[in-house]
Amino acid sequence: MNPLLRFDTLPLFDQIHPEHVPEAIDALLEQAEGALATVTADSFPAEWTAVARVLDVATEKLGMAWGAVNHLNSVADSTELRAAYNAALPRVTEFWTRLGADERLYAKYKAMDVGQLNTEQRQAHKNAMRNFVLxxxxxxxxxxxxxAEIQEKQAALSQKFSENTLDATDAFAYYASEAEVDGIPEDVKHTAQAAAQADGKPGYFKLSLKMPCYLPVMQFAKSSALREIMYRAYVTRSSDQAAPESRKFDxxxxxxxxxxxxxxxxxxxxYDNFAQVSLVPKMAQSPEAVTTFLRDLAARAKPFAEKDLADLRAxxxxxxxxxxxxxWDLPFISEKLKEARYAxxxxxxxxxxxxxKVLAGLFKIVETLFDVAIHPDQAPVWNPGVHFYRIERAGQLIGQFYLDPSARTGKRGGAWMDDVRGRWQRPDTGALQTPVAHLVCNFADGVDGRPALLTHDDVTTLFHEFGHGLHHMLTQVSEHDVSGISGVEWDAVELPSQFMENFCWEWSVLQHMTSHVETGAPLPRELFDKMLAARNFQSGLQTLRQIEFSLFDMLLHSAHDPAQDFMPLLAAVRKEVAVVSSPAWSRTPHTFSHIFAGGYAAGYYSYKWAEVLSADxxxxFEETAAADGTPSVETGARYRQSILEAGGSRPAMESFKAFRGREPNLDALLRHQGMSA
Known part of the structure; x- marks a missing residue:
């Protein structure tokens, strides 16, 4: 049987092949079409559960199968899979677009008696009515x-943007000499040397634009010439400024x-512009409200950024x-300054x-604060390096997740959480379906049989994505359209992820997640104190960089004529908020996948917006921690119940106020980042 048509088990990732895609999508689209025809018939009752029992069950199957294909396209790209994915994409997009605009279905929802719905269903119905209009x-x-044509074209263009970004990144290789790689960490050199050897270039070091290689080269390589080569290749990917052989990915x-x-x-x-459309389902009220927020934060951060830059130059x-x-010198100088200043x-x-050890420490804090137990579990996977886990409370299954930690060829860069399925009191069987998530990172693999080593930034990334996963998996909402992250305003969805990052700076947490790779010794308190002192190192520069991306995104979708070149807008934004000048040939928008292929269009500001919520x-937890810094279990329970378990069943501001007893303010964020007045 086609593995994409099996719904009695978790996705059979080890059995799914490109040739399965057309047959499965054909069958599931036909079933979904039939379900749509059934529920939109005049004789079919305008009743929430009746519609869900037929239509939602059919569309969930389509969503799960297509989700599995989409996931494999992101983590195990191949020529054959890409072809199968792109062949099916227009038809899948066309169906979802038509479903979301179906007049008969819209009329059926309008005719539903909202008074008969429970609280979760009412919120889901309200969202559905809004989404029909959008x-x-x-x-x-x-x-x-x-x-409908626009939706189909956008889907195809975004997919091509993503493919070009991946292909441009994968296509680059620089074979460096021993002298050129002076200063680069030994584990990075070892991996690069092995890669060059595999390519038939012994004695050289194969450098790539993937983060586990690119970042340490920029931070530690003593050769400014090498850093320039790598930097130029990185910031011109998928653009007209790339090397001639790579311009096909422009x-x-x-x-x-x-x-x-x-x-x-x-x-x-x-609407006047796409930013207005994007903000309809978000917390922010208007593009002007967002740009005001960003410019206010930029004004507060700029003096700190100017001092950061002056310190670097001196x-x-x-x-x-x-x-x-x-x-291309700044990451190297930054690392040297940090070493000198904080030893x-x-x-x-x-x-x-x-x-x-990091994973064990992460699980420990989650288990302690949120009253759960995390255990290894079994499920088919797409790569031997992928692990599967289950989350339980009092012996009851709450959720499960896949963890895919390592960078590799054919895997999209970055880190993300995605859902496999949501929590749902199924209307067809009456059974409670538990949520399942994907947690994906791009860390370096271990070398010579040793465990993989993570930078502290990697650790923070892992905690961040796990925060998203907890939001999805710990929900207690049983209506799938508003359970977990479903239905949560996009500019609040980063709250639980950014919230979890804070624990990476707590001694009471870090003690349980460190072990020296050679001696097994835990992280010394003295070294932790130095890390803590350096926590806000260059926070002004980092804040302005995020604001630069966010403001460019919002203005691009609210005040820019698409017929005009977008690079002058970026130059204007940089002139307004940045303190570090970029080369004229830099083309960062050309790989800005968040807004052109990742759902963050006119929404990148969400990271900063949600940081205000998460810091507050x-x-x-800071206010209720024990004397030794141990987080309060009682506060953890309140956070879990108010934020995580509520999911999208109510507006995010209501959930925040249920936890904090008031609306958020900016003070905690500025204090956490060392920028309070």
């Missing part, structure tokens, strides 16, 4: 047809086309003999964070 259900004639035209289609979509829906001049630092290096810290939420 999905074009009020359009007719040529406008409706054009709206995303310039795709960006222009995506922006034009979004603007046209907004106008069809009666140190480079006085201690490194670099009188005119270039952008430790990232490489020293990294030796204590072995992946198994974490302040509740």
């Amino acid at each position: 999905g074009g259900a009020d359009l007719s004639g040529t406008a409706r047809t054009r709206f 995303n310039s035209a795709l960006i222009r086309d995506i922006l034009a289609l979004r603007q046209e979509e907004a106008q069809l829906l009666g 140190f480079a001049r006085d201690h490194l003999g670099i009188s005119d630092p270039q952008p 430790f290096s990232e490489q020293e810290v990294k030796q204590y964070f072995t992946a198994p 939420a974490y302040a509740a």
